[in-house]
Amino acid sequence: MGSETAPARKVIVLADPTRESAVALQYALSNVVLENDELILLHVESPNSWRKNTLSFLRRSSLPSHYVPNLEGGDIDFLEAMKQVCEVAQPGIRIRKEKMQMEAKVKDKDKANAILVRCNTLGVDAVIIGQRRSLSSALLGIKRPGSAGLKAFDMAEYLIENSNCNCVGVQKKGQNAGYLINTKTQKNFWLLA
16 A cells, blocks of 8 residues: 545635734644645734734744744744744645734624634635634623624634634633534533643
C-alpha cells in the first residue's frame, strides 16, 4: 500500500486583532489544519475598523512564544503577524490573507451573511471563529441592555447554524484547560488540549 495523502482542504479563520481570533488561529493550527491544506485568514473590514495593531493580541493569547513573531518597532498589520505565526507553526500549509470591505454602518447579520457567501464562493471546507462568551451566558442567553428579553446577535452562532460547511466556534478556557467548542451538532463540547 502506498502512502496516500488526504486531499487538500480550505480552512478559513476569521481574523481580527482580538484575543478570540488568536485563540481560533491556535485551535486551527493545532487541531484542524493538515499539511497541504490552505488556510485563509479572512478579515471583514469596515471604514471605522483598525487597520493596524500591535502584536499584543497574539502575545496575550496562549500561543507558544516561539510562534509569535518578534517584530519590534511599532505597529504591524495583524494579518501579516498572523500569517507569520502560521508559517512558523505549520510550514507545509498554504496561507492566504483576505480582506472583505464592508460599509461603515452595516449590521452584524449582514457581515455574517457576506462571510457565508464568501465561504461558498471559495468552496471552504471549514470555518473557525473565536467566541467571546462565558459558559453562563451560553447557557442562559445574552441579553442586550434595554431590550425586552431579546438575545444579542452572536455572529459565531449565526455562522455555525447557517454555514454549508463545518463551522467551529472556539473559546480557550485557561492556559492548559483546553477549548470549549461549538458546532452545529455539538454545543459546549470541552476539548482538552
